[in-house]
Amino acid sequence: MSITNLMPWRRREHKIAVNREEEHPLALFERDINRLFDSFFGGFGLAPSDFWDTSWSAFSPQVDIVDNDKEIKVSVELPGLDEKDIDVSLSRDTLTISGEKRQEKEDKGKNYYRMERSYGSFKRAIPIPCEVKTEAVEATFKNGVLSIVLPKASEGQCRQKITVKTE
Numbered sequence: 001m002s003i004t005n006l007m008p009w010r011r012r013e014h015k016i017a018v019n020r021e022e023e024h025p026l027a028l029f030e031r032d033i034n035r036l037f038d039s040f041f042g043g044f045g046l047a048p049s050d051f052w053d054t055s056w057s058a059f060s061p062q063v064d065i066v067d068n069d070k071e072i073k074v075s076v077e078l079p080g081l082d083e084k085d086i087d088v089s090l091s092r093d094t095l096t097i098s099g100e101k102r103q104e105k106e107d108k109g110k111n112y113y114r115m116e117r118s119y120g121s122f123k124r125a126i127p128i129p130c131e132v133k134t135e136a137v138e139a140t141f142k143n144g145v146l147s148i149v150l151p152k153a154s155e156g157q158c159r160q161k162i163t164v165k166t167e
Contacts, residue, residue: 060122060124061076061077061078061097061122061124062076062077063075063076063077063097063124063126064076065126067129069152070151070152071149071150071151071152072128072132072149072150072152073147073148073149073150074095074126074147074148074149074150075145075146075147075148076097076124076145076146076148077144077145078099078141078144078145078146079144080101080103080144081099081101081144083141085099085100085101085102086098086099086141086146087099088139088146088148090128090132090134090137090150093127093128093129094125094126094127094128095125095126095128095148095150096123096124096125096126097123097124097126097146097148098121098122098123098124099121099122100119100120100121100122101118101119101120101121101122102117102118102119103116103117103118103119104116104117105117128150130152130153130154131152131153131154132150132151132152132153133151133152133153136151137149137150137151
């Protein structure tokens with residue numbers, strides 16, 4: 001084998017013909033449309049998924065969970081919400097946090113009027129790995145952060161490690 005065959009720019013000389021006669025016309029059309037969108041968004045430095053995710057996605061708050069021997073602490077970032085917009089519920093093994101975000105901006109000028117509205121709801125379900133003292137659960141909301149403390153019903157680990165035996 002010659003060293004020139006290992007060079008990528010030399011490989012173009014030996015192109016393999018691809019037979020696309022048997023492909024469905026709708027599949028070819030879909031490929032062309034996808035290529036068109038990729039080239040359009042690529043010109044702006046945006047990927048199509050990045051564009052839609054940042055502009056039109058639903059509000060999904062960030063959640064931090066800390067599990068220690070005595071309790072489970074959950075903190076949720078909810079900027080721009082009030083406590084009346086938040087619903088927290090605890091079932092047997094799931095903590096559910098849901099709410100609705102409403103935002104309106106009004107801007108008036110001499111020759112213009114602009115009104116922007118955005119609405120979105122969210123729901124986060126967090127699995128709880130052990131029994132919780134439901135009567136001692138505390139939830140506080142301060143400066144856009146919801147903090148929930150779930151005291152464990154029994155001290156120690158919730159999950160037990162199971163040893164695997166070989167035969």
